[in-house]
Amino acid sequence: MANIKDVAKMAGVSVTTVSRVLNDYPYVSAEKAEAVRKAMEECNYQRNINAVHLSKGKTFLVGVVVPFSNHPYFGLLIDGIANAALTHNYKLVLIQTNYEEEKEIEALTMLKNKQIDALIICSRICDWKAIKDFTQYGPIVLCEDAREKEVSCTFVDHYKSFSIALDYLHKKGHSRIGYCIGRKSGTNSKQRHSAYVNFLKENSLSFHSDFIFSGCFNFEDGVKVVTEFVQMKERPTALLVTSDQVAAGILTCCKEQGIFIPEDLAIMGFDNQPISKVMHITTLEIPLVEVGRKLFHQAMDGERVTHEEIPVKLIERETV
């Protein structure tokens, strides 16, 4: 395969001139530019992108860390990131971690390596300390409340939004409220939990540890929740479900079991995924595609550290 030298020779110019043509720099005469273009065509020249990357110290790749890629939450997020990347001629390197810390470190190392220009971490298991060490190597942006930290982030104030949801349920007459969550650790989960605990305290409600269902990620996890629910002696009357998928699963399962929604159990979803509309699930809208887009822009604007809060919106439908 021909390289820039060959093209230069063929066109009777220097490699510098070829490079100038290649990159649309000025100060090349029309004739020489033409000669170069002709030579490139003749030998089917293709620029070796790795040489460009080495030379420029830039790859036009952005790493995206997600635990799973087949989950609608991350799917939508990736969608937003991917579409923003598309318009900026960046490509995404998908790093699926399955929540293994090792994989997250690998992603961070890619940044250190200069294999990617920036890194977007959609969800993590690793310590902030681990990340901090890598901030010097390039922009890292988080999808969580990192206002206290020296990296950019786009986030939902989950404390606030959980409080809103809890108050809403409380106003509707519920005092036995539980919630379903993916994993218990994680910045977002912790914020939610403290909102929950504070809500109980402020309203003098008692804490039931079995009102908290963890491990809820997908539609099918709704089955587990309902199975547990029916076996409970003291049941909650309302459930905050941090994913519409899970809420939909719970709904479906409850119908089978003859549990009426919202009479027997009120359900409040999160995200406002399309499925929640179809199933008339009351939910808290989080514009994930927009979050994704913002994350990408922050990754691009690596110099500036910004913290963007995304407002959520309560969407009333028929499950509360």
Next chain:
Amino acid sequence: MANIKDVAKMAGVSVTTVSRVLNDYPYVSAEKAEAVRKAMEECNYQRNINAVHLSKGKTFLVGVVVPFSNHPYFGLLIDGIANAALTHNYKLVLIQTNYEEEKEIEALTMLKNKQIDALIICSRICDWKAIKDFTQYGPIVLCEDAREKEVSCTFVDHYKSFSIALDYLHKKGHSRIGYCIGRKSGTNSKQRHSAYVNFLKENSLSFHSDFIFSGCFNFEDGVKVVTEFVQMKERPTALLVTSDQVAAGILTCCKEQGIFIPEDLAIMGFDNQPISKVMHITTLEIPLVEVGRKLFHQAMDGERVTHEEIPVKLIERETV
């Protein structure tokens, strides 16, 4: 930042020796190896991966072309690819095309550029001709029946599987069968359609163009189908739905409309996604994660062109 030269100088050896240590080559004395390791640590040396890529002509990146990443079908496929990639120390470059041909060409160009070592195309809109021109630049593998073509593929024989499903419905007494599909063009869709047409012919059944519902990708698309369905004068009694998501949407919507499944309408899904189990949808299992894994392995084994057919399995549940 220190480079290999600096390390060599610090350790009092040549760059070659450093390179040998870096790559675990034999023929380095223990003392020198130790000196190199110490030097690397001292200056926090990090190998510039782009230089490696340039030198090796290899990037350990595999491109994955998908139209959307937030769809469970592609989610599962990506999952399989990603996990296989993980174990082989490859990373994925996600190219979300939204079915724009231009983006597909861009992905192919990345292969030509040597920016990726191989390309997996999960679904495409572009012509085979367009792809053919790029096969010379590296392994391209397709997720469709490409037995006639000189690229590797992992595929489901959609003609066969559609026939199986149609026969099953027919044996259950249905003669007014329709189907729901994502897009009408596309290799898979065409295979399915011809299976459908042949089935009708062989059983002397008449063709109703309105029994075919296209644009069915997601859960929410089920709504459209049901809306159309209830307005039909002559309704099908069974529907083959090429995605469990859509089948689930149809099911949910039918329940609302008082349409009984399977009495009023039999539904047969595809993929055997978790949702189909929860909702007891009879479906045709396609092991997408395994398909993904195979696609990756074929991409790795670029030399050999193989065509792997994936068998499907009918899973009887309660919607037929």
Next chain:
DNA sequence: ATAATTTATGAAACGCGTTTCAAAGCAAGA
């Protein structure tokens, strides 16, 4: 007409790790 710019062009250095090739040292076998 002369100075000051602007335009055009190429040599060479740079980014950096890998690999080939030659050479030297040393041990085992003949």
Next chain:
DNA sequence: TCTTGCTTTGAAACGCGTTTCATAAATTAT
């Protein structure tokens, strides 16, 4: 003792495009 065959080690070439710097030519300004 001599040959053969590892084991070690490093110089130099290689992969290839970008960028800096110097030079020369052509304009424009004074």
